[in-house]
Amino acid sequence: MTKLSVNINKIATLRNSRGGDMPNVVQFAKDAQQFGAEGITIHPRPDERHIRYQDARDLKPEVYTEYNIEGNPIESFVNLVLEVKPTQVTLVPDAVDAITSNAGWDTIKHKDFLVDVIKEFKRHGIRTSIFVDPVLKQIEGAKNTGTDRIELYTEAFADQYSLGNKDAIKPYAECAELAHTLGLGINAGHDLSLENIQFFKENITHLLEVSIGHALISESLYLGVENVIQMYLNKLK
Numbered sequence: 717m718t719k720l721s722v723n724i725n726k727i728a729t730l731r732n733s734r735g736g737d738m739p740n741v742v743q744f745a746k747d748a749q750q751f752g753a754e755g756i757t758i759h760p761r762p763d764e765r766h767i768r769y770q771d772a773r774d775l776k777p778e779v780y781t782e783y784n785i786e787g788n789p790i791e792s793f794v795n796l797v798l799e800v801k802p803t804q805v806t807l808v809p810d811a812v813d814a815i816t817s818n819a820g821w822d823t824i825k826h827k828d829f830l831v832d833v834i835k836e837f838k839r840h841g842i843r844t845s846i847f848v849d850p851v852l853k854q855i856e857g858a859k860n861t862g863t864d865r866i867e868l869y870t871e872a873f874a875d876q877y878s879l880g881n882k883d884a885i886k887p888y889a890e891c892a893e894l895a896h897t898l899g900l901g902i903n904a905g906h907d908l909s910l911e912n913i914q915f916f917k918e919n920i921t922h923l924l925e926v927s928i929g930h931a932l933i934s935e936s937l938y939l940g941v942e943n944v945i946q947m948y949l950n951k952l953k
C-alpha cells in the first residue's frame with residue numbers, strides 16, 4: 717500500500733501573501749486528513765516564506781496520520797524536529813535561496829554528516845528518510861548512512877513523462893528494486909500529479925509513501941480538495 721501524504725506548504729504560501737490567517741494551515745491539515753490524506757508533509761525553509769517553524773509546532777497535536785517534516789538539517793531545523801518529534805524527518809540538501817528542492821543528496825560525499833544527523837534523529841525515535849536522485853550508487857550510499865528510507869526525487873520523471881517519455885521511469889524502477897533489496901523503505905516526491913501518479917505507482921514496487929503538494933493544491937482549485945484527495949487515493953490503490 718502506498719500512503720498519500722499531502723504537502724501543505726502551498727496553503728501557507730497563500731496565507732502569507734496577505735499576512736493574516738486565511739487559509740488556516742492547521743484547519744487545512746485537519747480537513748485533508750478528514751478527506752482521506754494518510755499523512756501531512758511540511759517543508760519549512762530557513763526564510764519561513766511558506767510553512768513557519770511555529771506552524772510545525774501548531775500542527776503537532778492535530779496531525780493524527782503520519783507527520784513528515786522535510787528540510788535541510790541546519791541547526792535550527794534539527795532542533796525544531798527534535799522538539800516536534802514528527803513520525804518522519806526527510807532530509808533534503810536544498811540551498812537557503814532555492815526556489816524549491818532541486819537535487820538529491822550526494823550520499824557518498826556527505827556520508828559522515830548524514831550518519832551523524834540520522835543517528836541523532838533515530839535516537840529520538842524519529843524515522844528518517846533522505847532525498848535522493850535515481851542513481852544506483854547514491855542508493856548504495858544511502859544504505860551506508862543508516863537511514864530507514866529514501867525519498868526518490870521525481871522531478872526528472874515528471875518532466876519527461878509530460879513530454880511522453882515513459883522510459884524515464886526506468887532509473888526509478890531500478891533504484892527502487894535495489895533499495896528494497898538493501899532493506900530501505902521507499903518514498904517518492906516532487907512534481908507528482910494526477911497525470912503521472914498512477915503510472916509511477918504501477919512501475920515502482922514497494923512504494924510506501926508519496927508526498928504531493930504543488931500539483932495537488934493546484935488541481936484542487938478546479939476539482940475541490942476532497943475530490944482531488946480521493947482521486948489520488950484511487951490512483952494509488
Ligand SMILES: CC(=O)[C@@H](O)[C@H](O)COP(=O)(O)O
Nearest residue numbers: 725759786808816817905906
Ligand atoms: C522535497 C520536495 O521535493 C518537496 O518538499 C518540495 O521541495 C516542496 O517544497 P516547496 O513547497 O518549497 O517547493
Ligand SMILES: NCC(=O)COP(=O)(O)O
Nearest residue numbers: 723905906907927929930
Ligand atoms: N517531498 C515532495 C513534496 O512534499 C511535495 O513536492 P511537490 O508536490 O510540491 O512538488
